Amino acid sequence: MTTLHDTPVLAAxxxxxxxxxxxxxxxxxxxxxxxxxxxxxxxxxxxxxxDALTGALREVAEETGYTxxxxxxxxTLRYLVAxxxxxxxxxxxxxxxxxxVPNREVDRILWLTPAEARTRLTQPxxxxxxxxVVRALERA
Numbered sequence: 232m233t234t235l236h237d238t239p240v241l242a243a244x245x246x247x248x249x250x251x252x253x254x255x256x257x258x259x260x261x262x263x264x265x266x267x268x269x270x271x272x273x274x275x276x277x278x279x280x281x282d283a284l285t286g287a288l289r290e291v292a293e294e295t296g297y298t299x300x301x302x303x304x305x306x307t308l309r310y311l312v313a314x315x316x317x318x319x320x321x322x323x324x325x326x327x328x329x330x331x332v333p334n335r336e337v338d339r340i341l342w343l344t345p346a347e348a349r350t351r352l353t354q355p356x357x358x359x360x361x362x363x364v365v366r367a368l369e370r371a
Contacts, residue, residue: 237316238316239309239315239316239317239318240276240312240315240316240317240318241276241277241283241318242274242275242276242277242286242317242318242319242320243274243275243277243283243284243286243287243290243319243320243321243322244272244273244274244275244287244290244291244319244320244321244322245272245273245274245287245288245290245291245299245301245321245322245323245324246259246272246305246321246322246323246324246360246361246363246364247259247260247272247273247291247295247297247299247324247325247326248260248323248324248325248326248364248368249325249326249342251342256344257344257345257364257365257368258342258343258344259342259343259344259345259348259361259364260272260273260295260297260326260340260341260342261340261341261343261348261351261352262294262295262337262339262340263337263338263339263340263341264336264337264338265337265338266336267353269353269354270341270351270352270353271352271353271354271357272321272352272357272360273290273291273294273295273337274287274290274319274321275289275290275293275294283320284301284320284322287301287320287321287322287324288301288324291324292329293334293336294334294336294337295326295329295331295337295340296329296330296331296332297326297327297328297329297330297331298326298327298328298329299324299325299326299327300324300325300327301322301323301324302322302323302324302325302367302371303322303323303363303367304320304321304322305321305322305323305360305363305364305367306321306359306360306363307319307320307321308321308356308357308360310356321360321363323363323364323367323368345361345362345364345365348361349361349362
């Protein structure tokens with residue numbers, strides 16, 4: 232018998248990227264969530280019936296202020312939160328337009344090189360997503 236505790240929390244997000252206006256090099260956006268005092272990729276829980284990609288782009292807009300053009304789907308992360316399984320689908324997404332305004336969920340963002348992003352991310356599992364984006368952009 233499946234219980235609510237066994238049903239995964241479904242979430243989605245993006246590894247948001249852009250080219251630096253000064254040198255054209257790849258930069259990855261990380262968000263700081265004061266509630267958890269952590270650095271992560273923009274992501275969040277899906278609304279009931281919401282498509283994962285739609286939810287991922289909504290979360291990017293809500294947390295960063297940027298609209299994004301989605302690219303390659305990346306690795307899906309699965310882990311436990313308070314004993315309950317969580318499944319987060321990710322996409323590479325290029326920041327197209329927008330500007331960050333601090334909000335209730337996210338008080339800061341940083342645009343970092345892939346190497347800087349890997350070391351700044353709070354959860355080691357999130358660093359592999361940076362590598363996924365670098366590989367995807369090299370193939371494009």
